[in-house]
Amino acid sequence: MAAEMTYSVHVTREGDAWLADVPAVAGAHTFAHSLAGLAKSVREVIILMDDLPDDADVELDFHYDVDDESVLDAERLRRMREEIERQEAELVSETGRVASALSRKYSVRDTAAMLGVTAGRVSQLANAGK
Structure with a gap:
């Protein structure tokens, strides 16, 4: 298996869907109705667009661009937890x-x-x- 790769993912919300854009991978856009589903879809898109092996270890770093202070607080707390x-x-x-x-x-x-x-x-x- 290849070394772990971390991709920055910009996440927005439209209606009841989460939308994702992966700036480092041209054309890598997807959506889902849950964040778990979005993570799965983003991994699949990255593997497809970057022509990676199906078992590539792809780590995602979600950045939320939403108009909800609670979501931004949750992101900040997640990052603090990861650092701890x-x-x-x-x-x-x-x-x-x-x-x-x-x-x-x-x-x-x-x-x-x-x-x-x-x-x-x-x-x-x-x-x-x-």
Whole structure:
């Protein structure tokens, strides 16, 4: 499978339909009555228009252009949530690295106190790389 590709998708609303435009792909426009359906249709259009394999890993980054403050708030919250998830993954990785280094020099309990986690978690993290 090819590497993951992320496409920016501009989404608008007309009546009861969501409309999508993918600026990076000439002619990539579609619509659906639900956002789940729209995501599926957009992936299909991108794969077709860019001549990608059917199993291409296509990620979509929706940007809403609608006159509804709640939708814009939801988009902002989704982006914040995605950033927190990215930071959390980085935090877990760094904590594991540091826990492993500290546990070679200090007790599990002291390492746990320094990191602000439980001794059991330090043991898990320190042994994860072995």
